[in-house]
Amino acid sequence: MQKQIIYFDHAATTYVKPEVFDAMKPYFTQEYGNPSSIYSIGRSNKKALEEARASVAKSIGAAEPGEIYFTGSGSESDNWAIKGAAFALQKKGKHIITSSIEHPAVLATCEFLGKHGYEITYIDVDSEGLVNSDDVEKAIRPDTVLVTIMMANNEIGTIQPIKEIAQICKKHGVIFHTDAVQAAGNIPIDVKDLGVDLLSISGHKFYAPKGTGMLYIRKGVRIESLIHGGHQERNRRAGTENIPGIVGFAKGLELANENMEAHYNKLKNLRDRALKGIAERIPHIKVNGSMEKRLPGNLNVSFRFVEGESILLMLDMKGIKASSGSACTSGSLDPSHVLLAIGLPHEIAHGSLRITFGEINTEQEVDYLIDSLDEIITKLRNMSPLYEDFIKGVE
Amino acid sequence: MQKQIIYFDHAATTYVKPEVFDAMKPYFTQEYGNPSSIYSIGRSNKKALEEARASVAKSIGAAEPGEIYFTGSGSESDNWAIKGAAFALQKKGKHIITSSIEHPAVLATCEFLGKHGYEITYIDVDSEGLVNSDDVEKAIRPDTVLVTIMMANNEIGTIQPIKEIAQICKKHGVIFHTDAVQAAGNIPIDVKDLGVDLLSISGHKFYAPKGTGMLYIRKGVRIESLIHGGHQERNRRAGTENIPGIVGFAKGLELANENMEAHYNKLKNLRDRALKGIAERIPHIKVNGSMEKRLPGNLNVSFRFVEGESILLMLDMKGIKASSGSACTSGSLDPSHVLLAIGLPHEIAHGSLRITFGEINTEQEVDYLIDSLDEIITKLRNMSPLYEDFIKGVE
Amino acid sequence: MEYSEKVMDHFTNPRNVGEIEDADGVGQVGNAKCGDIMKMYLKIEDGIIKDAKFKTFGCGAAVATSSMATELIKGKTIKEAEQVTNKAVMEALDGLPPVKVHCSILAEEAIAAALQDYRVKNGLEEDSRYTGCSGCCGGCGAHQAQED
Amino acid sequence: MEYSEKVMDHFTNPRNVGEIEDADGVGQVGNAKCGDIMKMYLKIEDGIIKDAKFKTFGCGAAVATSSMATELIKGKTIKEAEQVTNKAVMEALDGLPPVKVHCSILAEEAIAAALQDYRVKNGLEEDSRYTGCSGCCGGCGAHQAQED
Ligand SMILES: Cc1ncc(COP(=O)(O)O)c(C=O)c1O
Numbered sequence A, B: 001m002q003k004q005i006i007y008f009d010h011a012a013t014t015y016v017k018p019e020v021f022d023a024m025k026p027y028f029t030q031e032y033g034n035p036s037s038i039y040s041i042g043r044s045n046k047k048a049l050e051e052a053r054a055s056v057a058k059s060i061g062a063a064e065p066g067e068i069y070f071t072g073s074g075s076e077s078d079n080w081a082i083k084g085a086a087f088a089l090q091k092k093g094k095h096i097i098t099s100s101i102e103h104p105a106v107l108a109t110c111e112f113l114g115k116h117g118y119e120i121t122y123i124d125v126d127s128e129g130l131v132n133s134d135d136v137e138k139a140i141r142p143d144t145v146l147v148t149i150m151m152a153n154n155e156i157g158t159i160q161p162i163k164e165i166a167q168i169c170k171k172h173g174v175i176f177h178t179d180a181v182q183a184a185g186n187i188p189i190d191v192k193d194l195g196v197d198l199l200s201i202s203g204h205k206f207y208a209p210k211g212t213g214m215l216y217i218r219k220g221v222r223i224e225s226l227i228h229g230g231h232q233e234r235n236r237r238a239g240t241e242n243i244p245g246i247v248g249f250a251k252g253l254e255l256a257n258e259n260m261e262a263h264y265n266k267l268k269n270l271r272d273r274a275l276k277g278i279a280e281r282i283p284h285i286k287v288n289g290s291m292e293k294r295l296p297g298n299l300n301v302s303f304r305f306v307e308g309e310s311i312l313l314m315l316d317m318k319g320i321k322a323s324s325g326s327a328c329t330s331g332s333l334d335p336s337h338v339l340l341a342i343g344l345p346h347e348i349a350h351g352s353l354r355i356t357f358g359e360i361n362t363e364q365e366v367d368y369l370i371d372s373l374d375e376i377i378t379k380l381r382n383m384s385p386l387y388e389d390f391i392k393g394v395e
Numbered sequence C, D: 001m002e003y004s005e006k007v008m009d010h011f012t013n014p015r016n017v018g019e020i021e022d023a024d025g026v027g028q029v030g031n032a033k034c035g036d037i038m039k040m041y042l043k044i045e046d047g048i049i050k051d052a053k054f055k056t057f058g059c060g061a062a063v064a065t066s067s068m069a070t071e072l073i074k075g076k077t078i079k080e081a082e083q084v085t086n087k088a089v090m091e092a093l094d095g096l097p098p099v100k101v102h103c104s105i106l107a108e109e110a111i112a113a114a115l116q117d118y119r120v121k122n123g124l125e126e127d128s129r130y131t132g133c134s135g136c137c138g139g140c141g142a143h144q145a146q147e148d
């Protein structure tokens, strides 16, 4: 007897949609040729590759397919954009600007560069989890070579003023990269309108396969390669093209684009229902991050006096999959750098829960989540010495 | 009416075996969780991941699963190994040794480092396409940080004395990397026996999916990361794990290992049959690369007075897919660096053909290839001014 | 990270949760900043631990080790209880993931703290073993990565 | 890289392959090192190209452009033949991939070389247009990548 699984962790990863899987399938066992070949079995793959590229270009509003570069993950795209710009512009300077709430793929890359002679400025966010574009402008120096600020945050879902920041960067002649991994498939992305130079996305966040990613490189922007070698991706990213993956990536993005409005409304409705239910039933909570400038499917709540992993484990036993905002790199002693950056005390950060909705979720599931949380938080608080102190303190 | 396709380009890429595809399938649409999650849907993926790691460790004779790092391609593995060693050891020195017949993933990476203050020594090969290990020893200097020599060549299939070179490197305290992308699945690999520090392989050469790769890092060997970010792959390679890809990679290697001897004999038999037939029927040919120290499925022949692309196109019209040894990076004016390195004159390098056999091929297909080549080479020679000169010259 | 069945059992059905109103010894270790606090209540009669209860704020391992620790010391003499090490707690739970070992140390320290409180209250000699929680729970790593 | 149907047709069924024994003009351009040689034979009567044949060592585009070039000049006057540019050859073939444009230039040069040979043999004025093959066929890129 299999337990019913309720998946509320779509920001971590999504399943592959059946339509996406069907699109990929022929390229595993039948049309497997190498697109670099001149013979016909390779040519049909080359065609699939270029159609995927054109489709992705259209999905994100690129001026031309030649601005789309397929990679092996969101992390690879982030690394490529940041190191690529840094290495290409070493002569201009070695200063990079980012925010304090970036994904580790950006932060660890900056840290690496920090150890190799680069200076990194981390822009703080306000208590809502938002970057102020004026702060970015103030941080720009003559030796600044790159600004990298994420479009939407993976923990609290806040959406940054990318267009404003892009304009500032343009004014100062600085390359601007945005990590749009969480944004893709959830809110519209139009690179021309945004005015960004570099933009990263990852397939497995919009019902496309894991191990696929893309870097948009605006025409005319020169960055060093991350993976050197063969002539693939117009000599800029070596490696035999992962055709099934690329086809799935493009298909996933295509479907997301066609379905954007309904997807947005559905997720936002589920999210708002969950929040309403939780707030009505459970006291001493705190919602993390702006509720206005936010991805539709992201909810991040702290439950005071309890710890996140305990919540997750108890939810799991009820078949509910979520993620703890209290999480931090394993072995580290700090909770999420994002929650600390918006000013949460450690103990409240530890008690946070990230619930991210997806297309399979239903209102019934949300109601079950609310009931379960009510029960779990009560149980955990009843064994919490912090809650005991609090109750005694307020009595 | 679909034309029968005869695929003789297995060194370029292979189809995914049905067993491999079946192993991967559940991880796309059903077991899609993120292995970093603590809940059960993630845990089952974590288990699949660690089983794959253990299986790969066993397949290549690693001392422990923890020495296996999954990547997104052979090119990524090569880049990681080389840049990773270079960056980690910058204080020791900036000298790297490689061979003149490496794959572009190695050569272009060395070139990149060459532009960033590193000095590269390229070891020449003999006319058989073999590296002399004494030459490697002579090239080692106090500031040498890495030797990278491929296990088997992708164009002419020659197998290098990796064990000898590894011993030399060990003696001199220099890290040794080998690109075993072409070797994997075709000849046994035992990293402990070989004594290498780093070894790269790529899935799509042994009937596993494209966009998957692996870097073996011997325990205790420290290299810098190529893709920084999350804690995946024990903090050394960031990015949400491509579980279906990894599962397929491990399965492909497992099947290859179980079936190694039969595979070897089958391919060698087809290869030898093809060579015999071609040599008997077509004059003025040259076999490129040692026939002894060679992958079983690789044949590389030059047909004098004709050009490779023309051969490929005519073969393609007969349904036969092969690859031109005359090939070089598009837009470049030189033919294959490998063929030039073994001393072939340009015009003969231009007329070479690479035929690489795989498990689906049959003797009938080989016989059809021989007939087809006989006809095609005759036709092309009859329109070749070089052949005209030759005939007039010898008359 | 994977917990044994024993750990999950003691997490989902923790034994001895609660307070003892007239406890003879109370000890609290860890701190909220690090995400783990254990508070241990002991009822001691004739040198024997008649009852033990706990409250814990923390991860699954923190709850399970608290639960197991109270089980292990109930009915024991003070001397015997002093000898219940973190290793004994871990073994009784069929092991802990490496990043969670610290939680078992916290449990050992919580017992020691409660016993010390008992001694101080009763004017007995000090337990030299207990030096208090280091305040550094980094090793506990009670937090899962969120890098997606 | 993808060839048009016209290119593939002229590659697989090249028109005018062969030699003309008593040719009035013969021209050869390109070199084996670069992988492309075109040799063009012309039969000229009363200033009109009565026949044209070629032999070519090279890629698909080299063969197809040779074939098309001979077709285009047959029956034309010398003056007209001189005006058959590489662009005209390309257009007649429904285009060429960018890396293969050089092959059409080679075809134009081969005609020019054969016409010059005719003039020299017949003591006529020189064709200032033809300056000979640069010997650099890099642009032709007649070679596909082998990076797998
Ligand atoms: C904002 C953000 N950036 C980058 C990544 C990295 O993507 P991937 O895991 O595909 O490498 C993720 C998710 O993991 C993310 O949420």
Ligand SMILES: Cc1ncc(COP(=O)(O)O)c(C=O)c1O
Binding pocket: A238, A239, A240, A241, B073, B074, B075, B076, B078, B103, B105, B150, B152, B153, B154, B179, B180, B181, B182, B202, B203, B204, B211, B213, D147, D148
């Ligand atoms: C010897 C060798 N090294 C590296 C590679 C690169 O592998 P991938 O295309 O998977 O990046 C290949 C094949 O393409 C190869 O044959």
